[in-house]
Amino acid sequence: MGDQVPGASRTLEVLRFLAAQAQPVTAGRIAEALGIPRSSLYHLLRAMQEHGFVTHLPEEQRYWLGVSAFEIGSAYLRQDPLTRLARPVLARLVETTGRTGHLAVLHGREVIYLIEERPPGAHRLVTDIDVRLPAHLTASGRSLLAHLPDAQIRALFPTAAAFVDRTGAGPKSVPALLRELRDVRARGHAEEHGEVSERWSTVAAHATDRTGQPVAAVAATFREQQPAPPAIVDAVRRAARELTSRLTGRLGGRPQ
Template sequence: MGERAPTTQSPYRIQVLDRALAILELLWKQGPELSQAELIERLGLNKSTVRRLLKVLEQHRLIEKSPSNGKYRLGLKLFEMGSSAVSHLDVRERARSHLEQLVLETGETAHFCILDRGEVLYLDKHEPPRTMRVPSTVGKRNPAHCTGVGKALLAFLPERELEELVRQRGLRAFTPNTITTLVELKQELALIRQRGYSIDNEEFEEGLKCIGAPVRDYSGRVVASVSIAGPAFRLTDERIPILARSVVAAARAISRDLGYRGAEGDEEVEAEHSRRGAAAPKR
Protein backbone atom coordinates (compact mmCIF):
# COMPACT_ATOMS: atom_id res chain seq x y z
CA MET A 1 0.00 0.00 0.00
CA GLY A 2 1.10 3.59 -0.45
CA GLU A 3 2.68 5.27 2.55
CA ARG A 4 1.26 8.57 3.68
CA ALA A 5 3.68 11.40 4.27
CA PRO A 6 3.58 13.49 7.46
CA THR A 7 0.96 16.24 7.17
CA THR A 8 2.95 19.04 8.80
CA GLN A 9 5.19 21.22 6.65
CA SER A 10 7.96 21.66 9.24
CA PRO A 11 11.40 21.13 7.62
CA TYR A 12 12.77 19.68 10.86
CA ARG A 13 10.69 16.50 10.88
CA ILE A 14 12.40 13.12 10.53
CA GLN A 15 10.15 10.58 8.85
CA VAL A 16 11.14 7.49 10.82
CA LEU A 17 10.76 9.37 14.10
CA ASP A 18 7.38 10.72 13.01
CA ARG A 19 6.21 7.20 12.28
CA ALA A 20 7.45 5.80 15.58
CA LEU A 21 5.73 8.61 17.46
CA ALA A 22 2.58 7.98 15.44
CA ILE A 23 2.53 4.40 16.75
CA LEU A 24 2.87 5.61 20.33
CA GLU A 25 0.11 8.16 19.81
CA LEU A 26 -2.22 5.54 18.32
CA LEU A 27 -1.67 3.23 21.27
CA TRP A 28 -2.29 6.14 23.62
CA LYS A 29 -5.46 7.43 21.98
CA GLN A 30 -6.97 4.30 20.43
CA GLY A 31 -5.59 1.55 22.68
CA PRO A 32 -5.00 0.36 25.27
CA GLU A 33 -4.00 -2.50 22.93
CA LEU A 34 -3.74 -2.74 19.13
CA SER A 35 -2.57 -5.56 16.89
CA GLN A 36 0.11 -5.16 14.22
CA ALA A 37 -2.60 -5.43 11.56
CA GLU A 38 -4.63 -2.66 13.20
CA LEU A 39 -1.58 -0.40 13.36
CA ILE A 40 -0.77 -1.04 9.69
CA GLU A 41 -4.32 -0.18 8.67
CA ARG A 42 -4.58 2.99 10.76
CA LEU A 43 -1.12 4.29 9.92
CA GLY A 44 -1.33 3.53 6.22
CA LEU A 45 2.20 2.08 6.23
CA ASN A 46 3.45 -1.20 4.81
CA LYS A 47 3.90 -4.29 6.95
CA SER A 48 7.71 -4.37 6.93
CA THR A 49 7.97 -0.72 8.01
CA VAL A 50 5.57 -1.17 10.91
CA ARG A 51 7.23 -4.43 11.96
CA ARG A 52 10.66 -2.74 12.11
CA LEU A 53 9.30 0.19 14.08
CA LEU A 54 7.52 -2.09 16.53
CA LYS A 55 10.69 -4.12 17.06
CA VAL A 56 12.75 -1.02 17.88
CA LEU A 57 10.08 0.45 20.17
CA GLU A 58 9.75 -2.89 21.96
CA GLN A 59 13.53 -3.22 22.36
CA HIS A 60 13.55 0.17 24.08
CA ARG A 61 10.55 -0.85 26.24
CA LEU A 62 8.47 2.02 24.88
CA ILE A 63 5.85 -0.55 23.93
CA GLU A 64 5.05 -4.06 25.16
CA LYS A 65 3.65 -7.10 23.37
CA SER A 66 1.01 -8.93 25.36
CA PRO A 67 1.90 -12.61 25.85
CA SER A 68 -1.81 -13.47 25.92
CA ASN A 69 -3.02 -11.99 22.62
CA GLY A 70 0.05 -10.67 20.77
CA LYS A 71 -1.26 -7.09 20.75
CA TYR A 72 0.86 -4.04 21.53
CA ARG A 73 0.41 -1.49 24.31
CA LEU A 74 2.39 1.39 25.74
CA GLY A 75 5.41 0.29 27.77
CA LEU A 76 6.47 1.30 31.23
CA LYS A 77 9.71 2.82 29.91
CA LEU A 78 7.55 5.85 29.12
CA PHE A 79 7.04 6.19 32.89
CA GLU A 80 10.76 5.97 33.60
CA MET A 81 12.19 8.42 31.08
CA GLY A 82 13.97 11.53 32.19
CA SER A 83 16.40 12.26 34.99
CA SER A 84 13.61 12.33 37.57
CA ALA A 85 10.85 10.38 35.86
CA VAL A 86 9.30 8.88 38.95
CA SER A 87 9.07 12.18 40.80
CA HIS A 88 7.40 13.84 37.84
CA LEU A 89 4.90 11.17 36.89
CA ASP A 90 1.51 12.77 36.34
CA VAL A 91 -0.17 9.65 37.67
CA ARG A 92 1.97 9.86 40.79
CA GLU A 93 1.06 13.50 41.29
CA ARG A 94 -2.62 12.69 40.86
CA ALA A 95 -2.35 9.94 43.45
CA ARG A 96 -0.47 11.95 46.07
CA SER A 97 -3.36 13.76 47.76
CA HIS A 98 -5.37 10.55 47.93
CA LEU A 99 -2.45 8.71 49.55
CA GLU A 100 -2.09 11.47 52.12
CA GLN A 101 -5.79 11.24 52.89
CA LEU A 102 -5.56 7.46 53.13
CA VAL A 103 -2.84 7.80 55.77
CA LEU A 104 -5.06 10.20 57.72
CA GLU A 105 -8.01 7.82 57.54
CA THR A 106 -6.20 4.63 58.48
CA GLY A 107 -3.12 5.69 60.40
CA GLU A 108 -1.05 3.27 58.31
CA THR A 109 1.63 3.61 55.62
CA ALA A 110 0.21 4.09 52.09
CA HIS A 111 1.86 2.95 48.85
CA PHE A 112 1.29 3.58 45.15
CA CYS A 113 2.75 0.95 42.81
CA ILE A 114 2.83 -0.40 39.27
CA LEU A 115 3.69 -3.79 37.77
CA ASP A 116 6.93 -3.66 35.81
CA ARG A 117 8.43 -6.77 34.20
CA GLY A 118 6.66 -9.03 36.65
CA GLU A 119 7.67 -7.12 39.77
CA VAL A 120 6.03 -4.45 41.89
CA LEU A 121 7.69 -1.04 41.50
CA TYR A 122 7.01 1.46 44.30
CA LEU A 123 6.29 4.92 42.88
CA ASP A 124 5.23 6.68 46.07
CA LYS A 125 5.00 6.17 49.81
CA HIS A 126 3.38 8.19 52.59
CA GLU A 127 3.83 7.42 56.28
CA PRO A 128 2.02 8.40 59.47
CA PRO A 129 4.02 9.89 62.34
CA ARG A 130 4.76 6.55 63.99
CA THR A 131 7.95 5.14 65.40
CA MET A 132 7.38 1.72 63.78
CA ARG A 133 8.21 2.04 60.06
CA VAL A 134 7.30 -0.17 57.12
CA PRO A 135 10.52 -1.25 55.31
CA SER A 136 9.64 -0.01 51.81
CA THR A 137 11.28 2.59 49.59
CA VAL A 138 10.24 4.59 46.52
CA GLY A 139 11.92 3.01 43.51
CA LYS A 140 12.24 -0.38 45.22
CA ARG A 141 11.03 -3.58 43.57
CA ASN A 142 9.32 -6.49 45.31
CA PRO A 143 7.77 -9.74 44.11
CA ALA A 144 4.12 -9.48 43.09
CA HIS A 145 2.71 -12.83 44.20
CA CYS A 146 3.17 -12.23 47.93
CA THR A 147 2.47 -8.50 48.33
CA GLY A 148 -0.88 -6.74 48.61
CA VAL A 149 -0.06 -4.22 45.89
CA GLY A 150 1.25 -7.01 43.67
CA LYS A 151 -1.74 -9.31 44.01
CA ALA A 152 -4.10 -6.39 43.32
CA LEU A 153 -2.30 -6.02 39.97
CA LEU A 154 -1.94 -9.72 39.15
CA ALA A 155 -5.66 -10.27 39.70
CA PHE A 156 -6.47 -8.36 36.52
CA LEU A 157 -3.85 -9.81 34.18
CA PRO A 158 -5.04 -12.05 31.33
CA GLU A 159 -4.72 -15.67 32.43
CA ARG A 160 -2.08 -16.57 29.86
CA GLU A 161 0.01 -13.55 30.84
CA LEU A 162 -0.24 -14.54 34.50
CA GLU A 163 0.83 -18.10 33.72
CA GLU A 164 3.80 -16.89 31.68
CA LEU A 165 4.86 -14.55 34.48
CA VAL A 166 4.72 -17.39 37.00
CA ARG A 167 6.64 -19.66 34.63
CA GLN A 168 9.41 -17.08 34.29
CA ARG A 169 9.64 -15.87 37.89
CA GLY A 170 8.29 -18.74 39.95
CA LEU A 171 6.50 -18.44 43.29
CA ARG A 172 9.25 -18.21 45.87
CA ALA A 173 8.30 -18.72 49.51
CA PHE A 174 9.28 -15.84 51.79
CA THR A 175 7.26 -16.90 54.85
CA PRO A 176 5.13 -19.92 55.80
CA ASN A 177 2.10 -17.98 54.48
CA THR A 178 3.43 -17.34 50.96
CA ILE A 179 1.37 -18.79 48.11
CA THR A 180 3.65 -21.15 46.20
CA THR A 181 1.42 -22.90 43.63
CA LEU A 182 -0.33 -21.52 40.56
CA VAL A 183 -3.61 -23.18 41.56
CA GLU A 184 -3.63 -21.43 44.94
CA LEU A 185 -2.61 -18.14 43.36
CA LYS A 186 -5.45 -18.27 40.83
CA GLN A 187 -7.92 -18.99 43.63
CA GLU A 188 -6.59 -16.04 45.60
CA LEU A 189 -6.77 -13.71 42.59
CA ALA A 190 -10.36 -14.77 41.87
CA LEU A 191 -11.26 -13.83 45.45
CA ILE A 192 -9.55 -10.45 45.00
CA ARG A 193 -11.60 -9.74 41.87
CA GLN A 194 -14.76 -10.71 43.71
CA ARG A 195 -14.30 -8.55 46.80
CA GLY A 196 -12.31 -5.73 45.17
CA TYR A 197 -9.19 -5.76 47.33
CA SER A 198 -6.18 -7.92 48.18
CA ILE A 199 -4.63 -8.96 51.47
CA ASP A 200 -0.99 -9.76 52.15
CA ASN A 201 -1.37 -11.91 55.25
CA GLU A 202 2.28 -11.88 56.36
CA GLU A 203 3.17 -13.51 53.04
CA PHE A 204 6.26 -11.42 52.24
CA GLU A 205 7.46 -10.51 55.72
CA GLU A 206 6.36 -12.04 59.00
CA GLY A 207 4.62 -9.56 61.25
CA LEU A 208 3.61 -7.27 58.36
CA LYS A 209 0.22 -7.15 56.62
CA CYS A 210 -1.01 -5.18 53.62
CA ILE A 211 -4.33 -4.34 51.95
CA GLY A 212 -4.28 -3.39 48.26
CA ALA A 213 -6.74 -2.26 45.58
CA PRO A 214 -6.44 -1.72 41.80
CA VAL A 215 -6.25 1.65 40.04
CA ARG A 216 -7.71 1.94 36.53
CA ASP A 217 -7.02 4.37 33.70
CA TYR A 218 -9.56 6.05 31.41
CA SER A 219 -10.09 2.81 29.46
CA GLY A 220 -10.76 0.70 32.55
CA ARG A 221 -7.40 -1.08 32.37
CA VAL A 222 -5.69 -1.71 35.72
CA VAL A 223 -2.47 0.32 35.60
CA ALA A 224 -1.46 0.67 39.26
CA SER A 225 -2.41 -0.26 42.79
CA VAL A 226 -2.80 1.43 46.15
CA SER A 227 -2.20 -0.16 49.52
CA ILE A 228 -1.81 0.37 53.22
CA ALA A 229 0.71 -1.66 55.20
CA GLY A 230 1.30 -2.07 58.88
CA PRO A 231 2.13 -4.50 61.67
CA ALA A 232 -0.09 -7.55 61.99
CA PHE A 233 -1.16 -6.61 65.51
CA ARG A 234 -2.81 -3.46 64.10
CA LEU A 235 -4.17 -4.92 60.86
CA THR A 236 -6.32 -7.50 62.62
CA ASP A 237 -8.94 -9.67 60.95
CA GLU A 238 -11.61 -7.45 62.50
CA ARG A 239 -10.10 -4.20 61.18
CA ILE A 240 -9.17 -5.36 57.68
CA PRO A 241 -12.68 -5.09 56.14
CA ILE A 242 -13.06 -1.59 57.59
CA LEU A 243 -9.64 -0.45 56.40
CA ALA A 244 -10.24 -2.05 53.01
CA ARG A 245 -13.13 0.33 52.33
CA SER A 246 -10.76 3.27 52.63
CA VAL A 247 -8.16 1.60 50.39
CA VAL A 248 -10.75 0.78 47.71
CA ALA A 249 -12.18 4.30 47.91
CA ALA A 250 -8.72 5.84 47.46
CA ALA A 251 -8.01 3.59 44.47
CA ARG A 252 -11.32 4.54 42.88
CA ALA A 253 -10.73 8.23 43.48
CA ILE A 254 -7.34 8.03 41.75
CA SER A 255 -8.96 6.08 38.91
CA ARG A 256 -11.49 8.89 38.50
CA ASP A 257 -8.66 11.41 38.30
CA LEU A 258 -7.13 9.29 35.52
CA GLY A 259 -10.37 9.47 33.54
CA TYR A 260 -12.06 6.24 34.59
CA ARG A 261 -15.81 6.73 34.73
CA GLY A 262 -16.24 3.85 37.11
CA ALA A 263 -18.89 1.37 38.03
CA GLU A 264 -22.18 1.92 39.78
CA GLY A 265 -21.68 2.56 43.48
CA ASP A 266 -18.20 4.07 43.19
CA GLU A 267 -19.47 7.56 43.98
CA GLU A 268 -20.86 6.52 47.36
CA VAL A 269 -17.60 4.89 48.42
CA GLU A 270 -15.58 7.93 47.31
CA ALA A 271 -17.96 10.31 49.10
CA GLU A 272 -17.39 8.42 52.34
CA HIS A 273 -13.64 8.55 51.70
CA SER A 274 -13.85 12.34 51.35
CA ARG A 275 -15.98 12.80 54.47
CA ARG A 276 -13.58 10.80 56.61
CA GLY A 277 -10.42 12.37 55.23
CA ALA A 278 -10.05 15.09 57.82
CA ALA A 279 -10.26 12.80 60.82
CA ALA A 280 -7.49 10.60 62.19
CA PRO A 281 -8.50 6.99 62.92
CA LYS A 282 -9.75 6.11 66.35
CA ARG A 283 -7.88 3.44 68.28
Protein backbone atom coordinates in the same frame (compact mmCIF):
# COMPACT_ATOMS: atom_id res chain seq x y z
CA MET B 1 32.20 10.04 29.77
CA GLY B 2 31.13 8.40 26.48
CA ASP B 3 34.73 7.30 25.78
CA GLN B 4 34.93 5.66 29.22
CA VAL B 5 31.80 3.52 28.65
CA PRO B 6 31.70 2.96 24.87
CA GLY B 7 29.30 0.00 25.10
CA ALA B 8 26.73 2.00 27.02
CA SER B 9 27.12 4.97 24.67
CA ARG B 10 26.67 2.77 21.60
CA THR B 11 23.59 1.14 23.11
CA LEU B 12 21.99 4.53 23.72
CA GLU B 13 22.89 5.66 20.20
CA VAL B 14 21.14 2.60 18.74
CA LEU B 15 18.05 3.19 20.89
CA ARG B 16 17.85 6.84 19.89
CA PHE B 17 18.30 5.96 16.23
CA LEU B 18 15.59 3.28 16.27
CA ALA B 19 13.24 5.58 18.15
CA ALA B 20 13.60 8.18 15.40
CA GLN B 21 12.68 5.78 12.58
CA ALA B 22 9.18 5.45 11.16
CA GLN B 23 9.77 1.83 10.12
CA PRO B 24 12.02 -1.10 11.12
CA VAL B 25 15.52 -0.82 9.61
CA THR B 26 18.30 -3.18 8.57
CA ALA B 27 21.50 -3.67 10.53
CA GLY B 28 23.38 -2.18 7.58
CA ARG B 29 21.35 1.01 7.85
CA ILE B 30 22.09 1.27 11.58
CA ALA B 31 25.81 0.60 11.05
CA GLU B 32 26.03 3.20 8.30
CA ALA B 33 24.12 5.88 10.22
CA LEU B 34 26.05 5.43 13.47
CA GLY B 35 29.45 4.42 12.14
CA ILE B 36 29.52 1.14 14.07
CA PRO B 37 31.38 -1.83 12.54
CA ARG B 38 28.88 -4.52 11.57
CA SER B 39 30.59 -7.22 13.63
CA SER B 40 30.32 -5.06 16.77
CA LEU B 41 26.78 -4.01 15.92
CA TYR B 42 25.51 -7.60 15.63
CA HIS B 43 26.89 -8.42 19.09
CA LEU B 44 25.24 -5.29 20.48
CA LEU B 45 21.90 -5.99 18.80
CA ARG B 46 21.93 -9.57 20.06
CA ALA B 47 22.45 -8.40 23.65
CA MET B 48 19.76 -5.73 23.31
CA GLN B 49 17.39 -8.31 21.84
CA GLU B 50 17.99 -10.68 24.77
CA HIS B 51 16.99 -7.90 27.17
CA GLY B 52 13.93 -6.92 25.15
CA PHE B 53 15.14 -3.52 23.96
CA VAL B 54 15.31 -4.56 20.31
CA THR B 55 13.01 -6.79 18.28
CA HIS B 56 14.38 -8.69 15.28
CA LEU B 57 11.98 -9.28 12.38
CA PRO B 58 13.57 -12.33 10.71
CA GLU B 59 11.35 -12.35 7.60
CA GLU B 60 12.36 -8.77 6.82
CA GLN B 61 15.89 -8.93 8.28
CA ARG B 62 15.16 -5.67 10.07
CA TYR B 63 15.28 -4.35 13.64
CA TRP B 64 12.77 -2.37 15.66
CA LEU B 65 12.36 -1.18 19.23
CA GLY B 66 11.49 -3.93 21.71
CA VAL B 67 8.97 -4.19 24.51
CA SER B 68 11.47 -3.13 27.20
CA ALA B 69 12.04 0.19 25.44
CA PHE B 70 8.29 0.69 25.31
CA GLU B 71 7.94 -0.16 29.01
CA ILE B 72 10.56 2.39 30.01
CA GLY B 73 8.96 5.08 27.87
CA SER B 74 5.53 4.21 29.23
CA ALA B 75 6.84 4.24 32.79
CA TYR B 76 8.21 7.76 32.32
CA LEU B 77 4.92 9.02 30.96
CA ARG B 78 2.93 7.18 33.61
CA GLN B 79 4.83 7.73 36.80
CA ASP B 80 5.16 11.49 37.03
CA PRO B 81 1.48 12.30 36.33
CA LEU B 82 0.45 9.25 38.32
CA THR B 83 2.42 10.17 41.42
CA ARG B 84 1.25 13.78 41.26
CA LEU B 85 -2.36 12.69 41.09
CA ALA B 86 -1.97 9.99 43.72
CA ARG B 87 0.02 11.82 46.38
CA PRO B 88 -2.92 13.77 47.89
CA VAL B 89 -5.04 10.60 47.75
CA LEU B 90 -2.39 8.71 49.72
CA ALA B 91 -2.07 11.58 52.19
CA ARG B 92 -5.81 11.42 52.90
CA LEU B 93 -5.67 7.64 53.25
CA VAL B 94 -2.90 7.90 55.83
CA GLU B 95 -4.73 10.65 57.70
CA THR B 96 -7.94 8.60 57.74
CA THR B 97 -6.43 5.25 58.79
CA GLY B 98 -3.33 6.28 60.71
CA ARG B 99 -1.49 3.58 58.75
CA THR B 100 1.30 3.71 56.16
CA GLY B 101 0.00 4.10 52.59
CA HIS B 102 1.60 3.03 49.31
CA LEU B 103 1.20 3.45 45.58
CA ALA B 104 2.63 0.68 43.39
CA VAL B 105 2.62 -0.35 39.73
CA LEU B 106 3.09 -3.77 38.15
CA HIS B 107 6.27 -4.52 36.23
CA GLY B 108 6.41 -8.13 35.06
CA ARG B 109 6.43 -10.41 38.11
CA GLU B 110 7.22 -7.51 40.44
CA VAL B 111 5.61 -4.41 41.83
CA ILE B 112 7.49 -1.13 42.02
CA TYR B 113 6.59 1.25 44.85
CA LEU B 114 6.26 4.84 43.68
CA ILE B 115 4.97 6.51 46.86
CA GLU B 116 5.15 5.69 50.54
CA GLU B 117 3.33 7.97 52.99
CA ARG B 118 3.93 7.29 56.70
CA PRO B 119 2.05 8.75 59.65
CA PRO B 120 4.18 10.39 62.36
CA GLY B 121 6.21 7.85 64.31
CA ALA B 122 5.33 4.96 61.99
CA HIS B 123 7.64 1.96 61.70
CA ARG B 124 9.79 1.98 58.56
CA LEU B 125 8.75 -0.80 56.16
CA VAL B 126 10.40 -2.59 53.24
CA THR B 127 7.96 -0.96 50.80
CA ASP B 128 9.92 2.25 50.29
CA ILE B 129 10.03 4.31 47.10
CA ASP B 130 11.57 2.44 44.10
CA VAL B 131 11.63 -0.86 46.01
CA ARG B 132 10.63 -3.92 43.96
CA LEU B 133 8.87 -6.89 45.53
CA PRO B 134 7.38 -10.13 44.14
CA ALA B 135 3.90 -9.30 42.88
CA HIS B 136 2.40 -12.66 43.87
CA LEU B 137 3.25 -12.05 47.55
CA THR B 138 2.05 -8.47 47.88
CA ALA B 139 -1.50 -7.20 48.19
CA SER B 140 -0.63 -4.46 45.68
CA GLY B 141 0.65 -6.99 43.18
CA ARG B 142 -2.32 -9.30 43.57
CA SER B 143 -4.79 -6.46 43.16
CA LEU B 144 -3.24 -5.82 39.72
CA LEU B 145 -2.50 -9.42 38.69
CA ALA B 146 -6.15 -10.29 39.39
CA HIS B 147 -7.18 -8.39 36.27
CA LEU B 148 -4.79 -10.10 33.87
CA PRO B 149 -5.90 -13.09 31.74
CA ASP B 150 -5.01 -16.50 33.18
CA ALA B 151 -2.78 -17.16 30.15
CA GLN B 152 -0.74 -14.08 30.97
CA ILE B 153 -0.37 -15.20 34.59
CA ARG B 154 0.97 -18.54 33.36
CA ALA B 155 3.41 -16.74 31.05
CA LEU B 156 4.64 -14.53 33.90
CA PHE B 157 5.12 -17.54 36.19
CA PRO B 158 6.31 -20.32 33.87
CA THR B 159 8.08 -22.46 36.49
CA ALA B 160 8.15 -23.01 40.24
CA ALA B 161 11.36 -20.95 40.36
CA ALA B 162 9.31 -17.85 39.50
CA PHE B 163 7.54 -18.04 42.87
CA VAL B 164 10.02 -16.20 45.08
CA ASP B 165 9.61 -16.90 48.80
CA ARG B 166 10.19 -14.42 51.64
CA THR B 167 8.57 -15.77 54.80
CA GLY B 168 7.43 -19.25 53.79
CA ALA B 169 3.86 -18.06 53.16
CA GLY B 170 2.07 -17.28 49.93
CA PRO B 171 1.21 -19.10 46.68
CA LYS B 172 3.91 -21.36 45.29
CA SER B 173 2.26 -22.53 42.06
CA VAL B 174 0.13 -21.16 39.25
CA PRO B 175 -3.05 -22.98 40.42
CA ALA B 176 -2.61 -21.59 43.95
CA LEU B 177 -2.02 -18.07 42.60
CA LEU B 178 -5.03 -18.27 40.29
CA ARG B 179 -7.23 -19.32 43.24
CA GLU B 180 -5.95 -16.35 45.23
CA LEU B 181 -6.60 -13.98 42.33
CA ARG B 182 -10.15 -15.27 41.95
CA ASP B 183 -10.70 -14.45 45.62
CA VAL B 184 -9.29 -10.96 45.04
CA ARG B 185 -11.74 -10.34 42.19
CA ALA B 186 -14.64 -11.62 44.31
CA ARG B 187 -13.72 -9.41 47.30
CA GLY B 188 -12.87 -6.33 45.27
CA HIS B 189 -9.58 -5.91 47.11
CA ALA B 190 -6.43 -7.88 47.93
CA GLU B 191 -4.99 -8.79 51.32
CA GLU B 192 -1.55 -10.00 52.37
CA HIS B 193 -0.82 -11.27 55.86
CA GLY B 194 2.83 -11.85 56.79
CA GLU B 195 3.92 -12.94 53.30
CA VAL B 196 6.28 -10.01 52.70
CA SER B 197 7.23 -9.15 56.28
CA GLU B 198 6.26 -11.24 59.28
CA ARG B 199 3.66 -9.67 61.59
CA TRP B 200 2.56 -7.12 58.99
CA SER B 201 -0.60 -7.06 56.86
CA THR B 202 -1.55 -5.02 53.80
CA VAL B 203 -4.81 -4.25 52.02
CA ALA B 204 -4.74 -3.00 48.42
CA ALA B 205 -7.20 -2.04 45.69
CA HIS B 206 -6.58 -1.13 42.07
CA ALA B 207 -7.18 2.14 40.24
CA THR B 208 -8.01 2.18 36.53
CA ASP B 209 -7.36 4.48 33.59
CA ARG B 210 -9.79 5.78 30.96
CA THR B 211 -9.82 2.41 29.18
CA GLY B 212 -10.72 0.56 32.37
CA GLN B 213 -7.28 -1.03 32.66
CA PRO B 214 -5.74 -1.29 36.14
CA VAL B 215 -2.70 0.97 36.28
CA ALA B 216 -1.78 1.21 39.96
CA ALA B 217 -2.55 -0.17 43.39
CA VAL B 218 -3.36 1.86 46.48
CA ALA B 219 -2.52 0.12 49.75
CA ALA B 220 -2.33 0.47 53.52
CA THR B 221 -0.06 -1.57 55.79
CA PHE B 222 -0.65 -2.29 59.49
CA ARG B 223 0.25 -4.73 62.26
CA GLU B 224 -1.03 -8.14 61.22
CA GLN B 225 -4.74 -8.68 61.68
CA GLN B 226 -6.83 -11.39 60.02
CA PRO B 227 -9.26 -10.58 58.60
CA ALA B 228 -8.30 -7.02 57.80
CA PRO B 229 -10.28 -4.37 59.73
CA PRO B 230 -13.32 -3.29 57.66
CA ALA B 231 -12.53 0.38 58.28
CA ILE B 232 -9.11 0.01 56.61
CA VAL B 233 -10.56 -2.01 53.73
CA ASP B 234 -13.21 0.64 53.13
CA ALA B 235 -10.67 3.46 53.28
CA VAL B 236 -8.35 1.74 50.78
CA ARG B 237 -11.17 1.04 48.36
CA ARG B 238 -12.38 4.66 48.61
CA ALA B 239 -8.85 5.86 47.92
CA ALA B 240 -8.60 3.61 44.86
CA ARG B 241 -11.93 4.92 43.56
CA GLU B 242 -10.77 8.49 44.16
CA LEU B 243 -7.54 7.87 42.23
CA THR B 244 -9.53 6.29 39.41
CA SER B 245 -11.71 9.40 39.32
CA ARG B 246 -8.64 11.63 39.14
CA LEU B 247 -7.06 9.48 36.40
CA THR B 248 -10.18 9.32 34.27
CA GLY B 249 -11.63 12.75 34.94
CA ARG B 250 -14.97 11.11 35.76
CA LEU B 251 -16.65 11.89 39.06
CA GLY B 252 -16.70 8.77 41.20
CA GLY B 253 -14.39 6.76 38.94
CA ARG B 254 -15.13 3.12 38.16
CA PRO B 255 -16.58 0.80 40.77
CA GLN B 256 -14.02 -1.40 42.45
